Amino acid sequence: MRIPILKLNDMLLVSIQVVLDDQSALMLKEDLLQKIHVTGAGGVVLDLTSLDIIDSFIAKVLGDMVSMAELMGAKVVITGIQPAVAITLIELGISLPNIMTALDLEKGIELLRNAVIDDE
Amino acid sequence: MMNKDTVHIQHELDIVQARQKGREISKKIAFGTVDQVRITTAISELARNIYLYAGSGDISIEEIHDGNKKGIKISAVDQGPGIADIRKVLEDGYSTSGGLGAGVPGVKRLMDDFSIDSAVGKGTAITAVKWLK
Numbered sequence A: 001m002r003i004p005i006l007k008l009n010d011m012l013l014v015s016i017q018v019v020l021d022d023q024s025a026l027m028l029k030e031d032l033l034q035k036i037h038v039t040g041a042g043g044v045v046l047d048l049t050s051l052d053i054i055d056s057f058i059a060k061v062l063g064d065m066v067s068m069a070e071l072m073g074a075k076v077v078i079t080g081i082q083p084a085v086a087i088t089l090i091e092l093g094i095s096l097p098n099i100m101t102a103l104d105l106e107k108g109i110e111l112l113r114n115a116v117i118d119d120e
Numbered sequence B: 001m002m003n004k005d006t007v008h009i010q011h012e013l014d015i016v017q018a019r020q021k022g023r024e025i026s027k028k029i030a031f032g033t034v035d036q037v038r039i040t041t042a043i044s045e046l047a048r049n050i051y052l053y054a055g056s057g058d059i060s061i062e063e064i065h066d067g068n069k070k071g072i073k074i075s076a077v078d079q080g081p082g083i084a085d086i087r088k089v090l091e092d093g094y095s096t097s098g099g100l101g102a103g104v105p106g107v108k109r110l111m112d113d114f115s116i117d118s119a120v121g122k123g124t125a126i127t128a129v130k131w132l133k
């Protein structure tokens, strides 16, 4: 299932609303990098509110996605990780170091605005 | 009331199927939200390992009882290549596939009881149990 990527000014918004299987996750990574390239977006908000689990594979794809986007010059903020998902991730032994996170989409957009402005 | 379900893992989407079954059964047993996520994540790790390293196998999920304790038991069984060095696989960060190497040690931490039985050339059986508190 293809996950839609929305453009809002110089930002891209992705909200994962489907059950995330491995292929969809990998496809999102490629689509997002392509979209950053085409739009020249300076930031991405990736909202995970509806994601009911993050296992080590999905965590690796997310981490890779963030590093690759940053290599291309776009900052990524991850928002909406559910408390139970955060607890499980840490117990799995996975931390997402150097990844900007925010409580919800709104705060994510705000954080990104500030981060992108700071950079300019 | 007994719930036992087996999901045959052969295609990548079977991992999602196993996850959903696990979620459904842990909800039925009345595990709390965090435990439901722990259990579902553990199933996802074990199912993906079967898919990646053995090609195919089975994930069974069942409600178990011990005296007046209630729990969920996950069994992951395959006839794949087996694991030569079980101690290594239990270490964080050990991966032969460029993964994070968080799967097996992670499952051990997420669940209450954990055991691996594996023989090279024969296959692997991993069992993990979570008790309702």
Ligand SMILES: Nc1ncnc2c1ncn2[C@@H]1O[C@H](COP(=O)(O)OP(=O)(O)OP(=O)(O)O)[C@@H](O)[C@H]1O
Pocket: A056, A057, B045, B049, B050, B053, B054, B078, B080, B081, B082, B083, B089, B094, B095, B096, B097, B098, B099, B100, B101, B102, B103, B104, B105, B124
């Ligand atoms: N069912 C299995 N059959 C054979 N080998 C296995 C099996 N499960 C795990 N292994 C071996 O154990 C190693 C560690 O597994 P683990 O799940 O901890 O990490 P990973 O799968 O490599 O990465 P991650 O799960 O973090 O994406 C694997 O790389 C693989 O070599």
Ligand SMILES: [Mg+2]
Pocket: B045, B048, B049, B099, B102, B103, B104
């Ligand atoms: Mg694994």
